[in-house]
Amino acid sequence: MSKIYRFLLLVFLLVQAATAGTNFIILDSGDDKEKIVAQKKHYEARLEQDKTVESLANGSKFQAVIKKVDASYILRVGPFKSNDLLALVYLKAKESFPNAFILEEKNLVLKSEPIIQTVEKKIYIDREVAETKGDDPLWVAMFALAFVGIFFMFLSSEQMKRMRLEHEKIKLKHESLELKQNEALSSMGENIQIIAKETMNHTHQLAEKVKETPLYDDVEKVMNNENELLDVTGDLVKFLRLKSKKVVIQHEVFNFNHVLNEVAGLLNTKYKQNEIELVFDIDKDVPKYMMSDSVHLGQILINLLEYFIQNSQNKEVKIEVTTVKEKKKGLNLIFKINADINIEDKETLFNSYYDEESRRYVGLGLFVAKELTYLMGGELDITDKNYESTMLVFTLHIEVQNNEKRKYRLPDKDLVGKKILIVDRSHSSALATQKLFAYFRADIDILSAEMFSEQIPDFTQYEIFALSNTLFTTKVFGAIEQVKKKQDFKIISLENLFTSKDIPLNKHVDIRLKKPLTQEYVFDTLIKLYTVKEDSKKSSEENDGTELMVYSEAFQDTPNITLESFHSLVDAHILIVENDIVNQNIFLEILGKSNIKVSVVNNGQEAIDFLHDVQEHIDIIFMDINMPVMDGYTATKIMRKESRFDQTAIVFLSALASEHEIEKMLESGMNGYLSKPLKLEQLYTALKAFLNQVDPLISPMYVPSPMVFEGLNVEVGVENLNDNIIFYKQVLQEFMDAYSQSGSIFEGLVREQRYGQIKVLCLDMKGLTGTIGAKEMHIIINEIHQHLIYKKPELLHSYVKIYQTKLDELTRSIEIYLEV
Template sequence: MYLNKISMAIIGLSSMGYAQADQGAGSETFWLWIALFALGIVGIAILFVTSYQTQKLKQFYKSMFEKQLEMERNQNLLLANMSENVHNIAKQTLEETQQLSKTSTNKDTVLGNTESRLLDVTHDLLDFLRLKSKQVEIVNEAFNINNVLNEVSGSICSQFLGSKAELIFDIHKNVPRHLIGDSLHLGQALKSILEYLMVQEELDEVKLEVSMFDTFEENVELQFQFSDKGRGIDPKTLENLFVPYYDVDTGKYVGLGLFVANALVDMMKGKLTVESREEKGSTFTLTLPFDIVNKSDQRRYRLPEKALIEKKVFIVDSNYNSALAVKRMFTYFRHEVTVLSKKEFMKTMPNLNSFDIVILDESLFDIRLIQYLNQIKMGKELKVIALNSLLHSNQNNVNDEVIDAQLFKPLNQERVFEMIVNMYNIKVPAVEEEQKDEAKQIQTYRRDFTETKGVTQHSFQDFSGKNILIVEDNLINQKVLLNLLHLSGINISVANNGQEAVDMVKKSQFPFDLVLMDINMPIMDGFTATQMIRLESQYDGMPIVAFTALVLDSEIQKMFNCGINAFLAKPLNIGKLYTAFSTYLDDTSKVAAKKKEVESQKAISYQGININEGITHANNSEALYREILKEFATAYGTSDEIFTKLIKEHRYEQVKMLCIDMRGLTGAIGAEDMHALINDILHKILYKKYELLANYNEKYKFEIQTLNRSIQKYINAA
């Protein structure tokens, strides 16, 4: 249409010009008209082009806006039915627990795995809320990469105990031992990705390959590449992989861990990508920048004697890729390594006389092999290592004198280093020991603590007046412990890392009766902190109980060697925590758990919120529930202002998203009155009765403020 008008204008202009020329009109007038009409044509053309471009731009922004809204809808749908979903998981967990208590022979392990489902949902919800309210902070401090990998492997293998899949850590030689970065959130991201991969069916292996690249800046870049040989991810799922949702069919939350991991990686200035081919498997690639603590230290693990290097090593593993990863660990120490497949080894047993170290899959140790290895040992020094997996560590392990050491996969250089040193009975130079006062020595508890039944938050009042130091870098874990113990009357101090713990122990005006020591921490880990404390004999009588996810015999022995008295396996079990307290703090008091349990079951009533219902949704952990309430109040406590603003601006889609968030969260925390109001508002939105929404401004304000007061009252309750 625009073009037709322009063409007609040009024809008319030309006709006028020719007519004027023929009539002999003045040339100046003629050219003036030509200039005016030409200018008009150019203006029309510019207007046309601008209009066209504007339309395209509007369509582009509209498309982008719709995609953004769709992403927000998908994200908010995660919480759309949170109350019903969490309730269903809690109900299902209870039913499974009751059924398993009647039929299972291994009740503790199975029930622990069952109950952890709800606990995982609760922790993910806390992470979600903290990200929503922008409370997550990235802290860059020195840390040991091996401690992070140990923590992750211990947690994953405990969670997926008995899996047929092989978990492989393949760590390149140039990866530094000590780095500067956020170890806490790095571990969380690694764990979330591995959890996603490990839940697949018919999975043969999951491999984490860690490598380092130099950058043009002062720091380095670590690449964590996760790969599997599973079914792969279909294109539609892949497109929305980092958008979490609730799967009605399976009754589980899908992708919430990946959503949190992706957000944390972005905050750490890294990048997380994924590629997948159906029936071929998937590859997640996580890259993160770090600083190196000591750039001049090229060789991070030094064996104390030259006789320990350049050994001839022979490896046979049930998984060949795993064997290659183990080979990389040993070649780091300049060993000459030969790898043979399990199939080839079983077909024809090779001559092992020329080797110094033989590392064999534990399933290979039959009577014939044991006799053969004993014959070799009679004529030369041969070290025999049985290779097993943390995922199968509950199975019967081979225990024969021919075996010098047990090695559990997945591995890292530090554990291999320590195994070599211990296997050859070489003492690494340590701090000179003082003469210890035997009277001050305290009990060493070498097994996992048994669980005291019927323990509640009030049970810890049995230890009122005691002084405890909690050493923990995870803020959520700190808050959970503080909330758990805040009614106990225990005097609690908190250290964020090992160095702070050492300083607080030495500078404290009163002696600590117990130290709860996390192992994996930045700046100074729990092993080193304990060693530093034990240097002074005046602290010999102070019990130190470790928190750790990796409870291998070698790791437990390492704890005792550095002066730790006992350990608690992660995740925290309050019944075992009470047992630990009883072991080291209970001088005269008797266990009053049953009495406290009856007292705690009395109905608690706060306006607008059902506390008991909320605690049930938080895996019956009052400490976790309090933490969720705090995070909810921070993220949504002033949502009435947002609600009123959105309605005033007629932004009804955003009002809907806010209410979807609030419906799920209020159901999860037991805020029954607010939950009912939100359902009423969503009903009006569903039928597009937007004109009625303004009537809810005061109601929303009243309910959220009432809820805020009740939450604060409950949190402050003594």
């Protein structure tokens, strides 16, 4: 009987195997093998971290495998025999791979020859037993088998219930995360104005209270600060560019130091009063020049560091930069960001949503950073160092053209091997500074601020002394003065870029360094300390009229400037040298409606080529520093060697604008600089300084007559963006690129009954139409969304035509508005 049972059970299992399909999850596909390999590593890293999947898998391994089909590569996971496990892993995979889908392949195992032979052998044995004992045991066996089958089915059903319950929990969590993420846009139009007005009202109330006090100047600066709103709008523009697949990853050579300087400068613009200690801990093997996308690398670092700066408990954020050689060509550039932060839910960290309680947007910048990282083929990983310390690891593959062992070569051997003492309040910062000077074979001692305060060391054994600016005292300066009388003793003041304190320099201080430091910054410092400076340019005060003015200070704001103020500028040709397309658009929007001719190139080399090809005179060149192929310093030096550019003003665009950077700009041949992010009032001042034209504020200002646009309330849209017309037009343009064809998409989704996709489209469009002032389209989208919420998808067919009609009206109005 046992043999009969085994035989029937085997047949039952074989039939099950024959009728079942084998399911796989397709995570990604494409022609770029490196990207697919990076996605495979990302999946494996997420799988190791996911305890839920690991526990429910019961020993199963969901390995990701890359298959080549024709010229494409497919990343798939499986096989899955259990539908519950398939659903579980699929839902988890969708969090990181939004384009994932399920593929079923039929199992033909029953047709294999070995299985058939085994079955035949068992049939022969069981038949022999049956003939010797009669038919009754066979019936008993069959009934027993039925009973055992029912029993196992009962157990299986209970297990299935538990699995389905767990599955439903995960599904609900997934839907909640998806809803929060999409609400970042759906509530954008309804809440962005609240943030702006609330901030402005509180600030103006405070300004009235302190109007007659010394605090008024500081409050006035806050009144002019639109950082919060610009962050929301800027991230929205980037989000739309990602949605419309307009983000193109470049692969060009750039100076890594310039990227770090721009990151520090832009963060300083927002967090100068935070007293944060930002540390760049750069390994000696990190190359000076590398090949990747400098703009998007900088954007990722800014967004990641901004999160850590906002949430760090001890006001210190350190980013370690190292490299690891790959077997194939190139290096892995690894950024490790460390701070005292306790992140409770790492799975949702990069999902953006609107927090109703605080009425603030959460995670939009991190969401953009994550998407850009994956587009660049990089990886992001979060790990806990201990209970209250977190490390984020950002890995990016780069290529290096020139693999020189010495990336920075000092011009004189006497500059190598200096004996240096470093005293800094931040131990992490002191170690990072030590590493940068050690590259030049310096012999370095580090002394803590506490020990230094207790007893001043013997300075005579050192050639360079780097001291935190807050530790300089009368007693310290006295000791320094005594040493300087006997030997060549250089003093460096270490200053924090993010501090509100500005301590005047003593005559004995040779140079001040603004932290965080880079390797090139230290390289320039060593040369400057032992080089006699010669003034080659005349300042604006001593200019005799034969040369263009040189402004070493920042341009002041010209009051009451609007976009219309630029309309009176005429008969000039301006060249914009800038590789960031968003900044290019800002310049074009400001100057595009004036009577100034504007040309745009993407880097210094393109600027040199353009100037050699063009015959007419260029009045002003706005030159960015951080650019691939050729940076702003190099391009300016080349231009200044040719006399035909003597009457062309070169105005640098700098995010950092530190004393060190301003000196480098002056040495390269600049006439002035503008700080990033660009301010309308300072740009106007710079133009007026070099074009020598009549102040347009004196002549009648051009005031455009109000226009009515069908389906678009421009006044509401501009007001939602705090009367920032430039950003409003940018958002409109990006909206057109991302959603002008959404009518046909909506029709196809309705026809195919893909209601989940329609829901995502509604959430996106609901927030965007509210933001730009498209009320009629907003109402239609809201109605469609309500029908989905109340489970009435059969009504969606009636909205296909009206959706397209209202969208056509809106896009026509946007096109007209952008033209005028």
